[in-house]
Amino acid sequence: MMRYIKGIDISNNNASIDFDKITEDKIEYVYMKATEGKTFQDSRLEEFYNSCKRSGLKVGAYHFLVSTSSPEAQAENFYRKVKGYEWDMIPMLDIESEFDELCNYIINFVNAFKELSSLQLGIYSYTGFLSNIEEIKSTIKDYPFWEANYNNDPWNLPLNFFTNRIGHQYTENGDISGVSGKCDVNLFTEGVLLKNNMYSGTWINENDKWWYKHNDGTFTKDDWEFINGKWYFFDAQGWMIHEWVGGLGMEKLKLIKVISGLLVLASVSVLNPIEIYATETEGNSVQSTDTIVNNVGSELKVNSGKESEASLNNKNTVSVTGIMLNESSAIINQGDTLKLKETVLPSNADNKKVTWKSSNTDVARVSSSGEVKGISQGTTTITCTANDGSGRSGTCKVTVYYSYYNKIGLLNKDGSAIELYSDENYNSNSIVSEAKNKRTYYAKASSDNISVNIKRLDEKYIKVFRVTSYSDIGEVRKAKLVDNDNIVLDPGTTTLIIRVYNNKPDSSIKYEDDSNILNEYEVKLNK
Incomplete structure (x- = not known):
């Protein structure tokens, strides 16, 4: 059954x-x-x-x-x-x-x-x-x-x-x-349920290069993948980023970690000294080798042509292999803040400390804890970099908008003002003085029809839409353009979409053109 x-x-x-x-x-x-x-x-x-x-x-x-x-x-x-x-x-x-x-x-x-x-x-x-x-x-x-x-x-x-x-x-x-x-x-x-998730598959070796074939025949390219409890990075062709050559007793070696694209090998059980070598897929040869004896107190130092010296002792020191952020792109308003959170991979990395940096501090600045603040309109890239010398980082593209029309005036038929709330329960401490882009607000009207007035026009174009239908999951799907000065409310709740356009929408510029919409607010009104 x-x-x-x-x-x-x-x-x-x-x-x-x-x-x-x-x-x-x-x-x-x-x-x-x-x-x-x-x-x-x-x-x-x-x-x-x-x-x-x-x-x-x-x-x-x-x-x-x-x-x-x-x-x-x-x-x-x-x-x-x-x-x-x-x-x-x-x-x-x-x-x-x-x-x-x-x-x-x-x-x-x-x-x-x-x-x-x-x-x-x-x-x-x-x-x-x-x-x-x-x-x-x-x-x-x-x-x-x-x-x-x-x-x-x-x-x-x-x-x-x-x-x-x-x-x-x-x-x-x-x-x-x-x-x-x-x-x-x-x-x-x-x-x-996922019967074969994206990590299920088989390792394939071709000409001393490794790639990971998923059960459906696909493979990861130019990205990280979590396989059997570990993270691996694959290049644009799908090869795991490494190449290696080893000396005697190679069958007794195991992968300890990857440093700056290098596959670093260390002995797990040896009776005789083993000399370790490594090379990079990009052609930068390692400039030094080392010898491990009996797996005790030995350290392997690896230098490449493009990285400063990194060291690895054979006591399973774990370097950072990747940093993932909770957002890859985000939109905020001038003066608003955004909290970015990093996930350092692997979870057992010895040094999980990171440094945050904005590529354009005139647009947005970021604190040492990953809190981004919008300064002025524009786009910047926020980078989170590992402090362990591995060079691993994660990025988030942040776009800052200036709220041209941040004072929404809702008026009853008699001209009295309608308060705007950020809370659907109309709590007094949630009254809004300045609206924020891409937010939903709530209001209560005392008349059957109202008007909408947005201050600080700055010669931009404002249109108000009355929502006429929703998707089965309660999201707006169809809306009708209305007269800002005479909006007839539905019984119960009427939802308005207020949009600010950079250029006047006409036959050549569509109302739904994302590139022309500067700000958008959703207001749910009860009467």
Whole structure:
């Protein structure tokens, strides 16, 4: 009999979640939003991931496909966000927004993701949407399929062209212990689990060079990969970065660590002295050798043509092999701060101290603890470098925006001001005086129609959109341009998107052109 496992899916739109408590409702699986488009990365992913792992929950990630950026760029955004985590479930491509060239976008995203990762990709969509992608059914029909359908009981679903249905999202209004508010609830099969993750495969030696072949035939290029408890770096052709030559007793040597692209070997059990040599794949020969005797008190010093002297004793000293940051790119406002967190690899490195640096301190500065502060509009690269002499580093591209229109004025029909809150509970200590780019705010109106006024025009262009529909996961998908001076509110909640454009949108410059949008605010109004 098929076993079904209960799960939820979440994003930054969800309020507080007690992950220990959700297990009381037999929740075992949690999917979380990772990315959308080419730049958006969910700010709560790391928080959700760590909490789930501590609570013993299995985790997976998804990407929301949009039309405003290329599918290849979106696939890269998704891969770079999820690659530093150990996932239990298949990564999912969320397809529920209709636009021109949708089918080509799906195929190109899938192909681009295959180039980046060996992980099996799955597809999420809802029953009524499948007619929009039927023309590519022969290409995607065998992909793991997670189906949203709120009209049927769990797993009482109609047949469709997908052959491998692994999940049913049967409600968007679930009540789950530990979750504040309603949430999506699903039943999954064990087919959603990663059977062959990106690290499963076989080491291949060709002409004294090593590469790692994944079980699906792919291999990692120009990137790090975690294999059997260790991190390895592969060059642009997929070769592990090393080359080695050894003396007597080579069969009794083992890899201790890599320094600056060098494979360093040390004896584990020798009765006779062994002379150790090493070379680099880039052609820089090591300028010294050393001899290890009986594995006691000996030190191997390695020099290359492009690095200062580094030393390795044969008592398993562990150098840094890589640094991963929690963000590869980020957008902040002038005056705002961003906390970058580094993960030093391997976890047992002897010296985990790092140094932070900004390539342009006029744009943003970074503290010794990784806190970035926006200074002026522009782009800079924040680099985190290991202090152990290995030269390993991680980077994050930071773009700083100046909030041209940071004073949003909401007015009731009688002209009275409407307070703006950062908290959906309208706490008095969360009243907003200056809005920040890419943020959501909350307000309460006393009239059926209102007006929006944004101060500090600076000859830029402002448009207000009234949201008319949402995706099944509660995110904005369609909105209608409205008159700033006469906005009729819906019963309950009306959501407005306020955008500031650098150039006036017209027939040649689209409202959705990312490069033309300077600032964007979302305001949820109740009356």
